[in-house]
Amino acid sequence: MKRLFMVLATLTASAPGWAEDPVLKADSAPGRAATVEICSHCHSSAYIVMNSVFLSADDWRAEVLKMRTAFGASIDEKSADEISAYLGQHYGEPDSR
Ligand code: HEC
Numbered sequence: 767m768k769r770l771f772m773v774l775a776t777l778t779a780s781a782p783g784w785a786e787d788p789v790l791k792a793d794s795a796p797g798r799a800a801t802v803e804i805c806s807h808c809h810s811s812a813y814i815v816m817n818s819v820f821l822s823a824d825d826w827r828a829e830v831l832k833m834r835t836a837f838g839a840s841i842d843e844k845s846a847d848e849i850s851a852y853l854g855q856h857y858g859e860p861d862s863r
Pocket of ligand 1: 801804805806807808809813814815817818829830832833837838839840841849853
């Protein structure tokens with residue numbers, strides 16, 4: 767019973783982060799679609815945003831690299847560049863925008 771509860775809780779909690787993605791800013795910005803598609807394989811977009819407040823554009827680049835090297839995210843160079851640029855611009859420190 768406890769296990770079933772955990773499964774339901776997980777499904778409910780992660781549902782809004784997928785597909786349409788109401789979380790990320792700037793609907794038509796370049797890199798946003800790749801961020802939604804690639805970065806929400808393992809965790810929600812909300813999780814990324816929640817952990818993003820201190821990152822500069824360069825830090826975002828490093829973060830995307832970390833997802834590739836440390837956690838095995840499969841992201842090609844072009845998408846990694848687009849995603850880093852998108853996150854740096856919309857979720858970077860004010861100084862780095
Ligand atoms: C292959 C699975 C996977 C993919 C794809 C992935 N991540 Fe992660 N991500 C993780 C794991 C695992 C953690 C660590 C979770 C923890 O510490 O509990 C994490 C954590 C994070 C964190 C929190 C800070 C940190 O470093 O722990 C951020 C921000 C983040 N990811 C951003 C991204 C972005 C941006 C992308 C797309 C470029 C992405 N992730 C794609 C697996 C992934």
